[in-house]
Amino acid sequence: MFEKIRRRLLLSYLIVLSLILGGFAIAVRIVFTHSLLEQQTEKLSALAQVAAANAELDNGQIKIENDLPQDKLLEKHQGLHWFNTKGNLIGKQGNDVFDLPIPVAEGEQINTIGKNRIQSVTLPIISSDDKQFIGYVRASQSLEEFDETLNKLDLGLSGGIIVALVISGVGGVWLTRQAIQPIEESFERLKQFTADASHELRSPLMAIQSNAAVALKYPEGMREADAEKFQAISSATNQMTRLTEDLLFLARHDNIPNQSKETVNLSSILSNLVQLYQPQAVAKQISFKSQLSQKLYLLGDANQLTRLFTNLIQNAIHYTPSEGTVKIIANLSTSHIVVNVQDTGVGIAPEDLEKIFDRFWRADKSRSYNSGGSGLGLAIAQAIAQNHGGLITVTSQLGVGSCFTVRLPTV
Numbered sequence: 123m124f125e126k127i128r129r130r131l132l133l134s135y136l137i138v139l140s141l142i143l144g145g146f147a148i149a150v151r152i153v154f155t156h157s158l159l160e161q162q163t164e165k166l167s168a169l170a171q172v173a174a175a176n177a178e179l180d181n182g183q184i185k186i187e188n189d190l191p192q193d194k195l196l197e198k199h200q201g202l203h204w205f206n207t208k209g210n211l212i213g214k215q216g217n218d219v220f221d222l223p224i225p226v227a228e229g230e231q232i233n234t235i236g237k238n239r240i241q242s243v244t245l246p247i248i249s250s251d252d253k254q255f256i257g258y259v260r261a262s263q264s265l266e267e268f269d270e271t272l273n274k275l276d277l278g279l280s281g282g283i284i285v286a287l288v289i290s291g292v293g294g295v296w297l298t299r300q301a302i303q304p305i306e307e308s309f310e311r312l313k314q315f316t317a318d319a320s321h322e323l324r325s326p327l328m329a330i331q332s333n334a335a336v337a338l339k340y341p342e343g344m345r346e347a348d349a350e351k352f353q354a355i356s357s358a359t360n361q362m363t364r365l366t367e368d369l370l371f372l373a374r375h376d377n378i379p380n381q382s383k384e385t386v387n388l389s390s391i392l393s394n395l396v397q398l399y400q401p402q403a404v405a406k407q408i409s410f411k412s413q414l415s416q417k418l419y420l421l422g423d424a425n426q427l428t429r430l431f432t433n434l435i436q437n438a439i440h441y442t443p444s445e446g447t448v449k450i451i452a453n454l455s456t457s458h459i460v461v462n463v464q465d466t467g468v469g470i471a472p473e474d475l476e477k478i479f480d481r482f483w484r485a486d487k488s489r490s491y492n493s494g495g496s497g498l499g500l501a502i503a504q505a506i507a508q509n510h511g512g513l514i515t516v517t518s519q520l521g522v523g524s525c526f527t528v529r530l531p532t533v
């Protein structure tokens with residue numbers, strides 16, 4: 123039980139941590155990309171401005187100065203293109219790869235050519251003499267390096283996240299263990315207390331029971347009213363003995379030690395139980411049927427399994443009114459034995475279905491212990507099924523009936 127809580131705690135911790143780290147990495151990437159791109163754009167704009175300043179109108183034609191300082195500014199992944207006012211290319215410098223599509227558009231652009239992403243900044247050329255618009259200049263550069271930097275950043279961030287998660291996972295295992303340990307210890311103490319208290323109650327209960335039995339055995343000279351009181355004492359003591367036995371069972375039987383497991387024939391356990399409870403069903407005018415496959419073998423504890431199915435059969439008979447039907451069907455599926463205990467009884471409300479396996483839970487709280495039980499029967503049945511690596515599920519409809527399905531792994 124605690125292993126499950128521990129694992130769930132660790133998983134939630136890792137999910138929260140990866141969300142935080144993921145959010146942090148995304149924020150870092152966005153800020154980094156934005157500022158790097160801004161820097162690149164600024165550089166390109168500066169280059170385009172220098173190139174624009176070095177183009178002049180000569181007899182109606184744009185002339186590009188030869189000793190351009192932008193020549194020195196050009197890095198190997200950059201290029202410059204000059205256009206006339208109509209957008210026709212009239213000169214270029216730098217890397218030929220960036221033959222960006224014409225027509226030109228003023229401003230900043232990012233185009234994809236083949237595998238390359240090209241960033242460009244286009245500015246108008248204004249003649250320095252008469253302030254006349256004479257064409258455009260476009261400075262462009264490949265974003266290959268930029269993309270490479272981003273790839274490295276992505277790799278670094280995801281590697282960092284993975285390393286952080288692995289380290290936190292290891293730390294988390296230790297932390298959850300530390301956090302659960304006191305709860306586990308106090309749960310163990312509580313269980314021990316329940317077991318001890320139930321155990322200690324056994325002897326006085328037995329003493330009351332035997333004294334009441336002796337008194338009832340020799341009723342001579344006893345008033346009738348006193349005999350009835352002794353009867354009530356005897357019956358209440360029986361009830362309490364059952365309750366303490368049940369509590370002791372739940373406190374002690376968390377799992378079956380491997381050495382006490384034996385090969386059990388479930389078919390014979392079930393057919394014995396059907397015979398045993400047939401008279402009780404007949405007395406209540408309930409039709410009690412069974413349909414059992416032969417040779418249903420599993421590894422487990424025969425006494426516990428008998429108790430599991432006794433509890434289910436007792437419930438089915440108890441919560442089914444006369445003229446009803448109780449049916450037990452047991453079959454072998456691929457790796458499991460599946461036993462259905464069906465009844466046409468009072469049924470269970472949908473909102474109660476998940477509570478019925480809780481200790482001391484009963485649908486009708488007003489009923490006295492004598493009319494039903496303590497509400498431990500299904501908790502014990504579920505504990506036994508789990509001890510055997512199995513599980514009990516239930517489907518039910520109010521006023522129609524219930525079906526308890528027990529799945530137990532085979533040998």
Ligand SMILES: Nc1ncnc2c1ncn2[C@@H]1O[C@H](COP(=O)(O)OP(=O)(O)OP(=O)(O)O)[C@@H](O)[C@H]1O
Pocket residue numbers: 433437438441465467468469470478483484485486494495496497498499500501524
């Ligand atoms: N076959 C059934 N049909 C309808 N209700 C059921 C059935 N089985 C169980 N229940 C409901 O679930 C509750 C819990 O069952 P459980 O067997 O744990 O306790 P109980 O029968 O009341 O007492 P005991 O400890 O004697 O078994 C019952 O009180 C009843 O309300």
Ligand SMILES: [Mg+2]
Pocket residue numbers: 433436437495499500
């Ligand atoms: Mg019961």
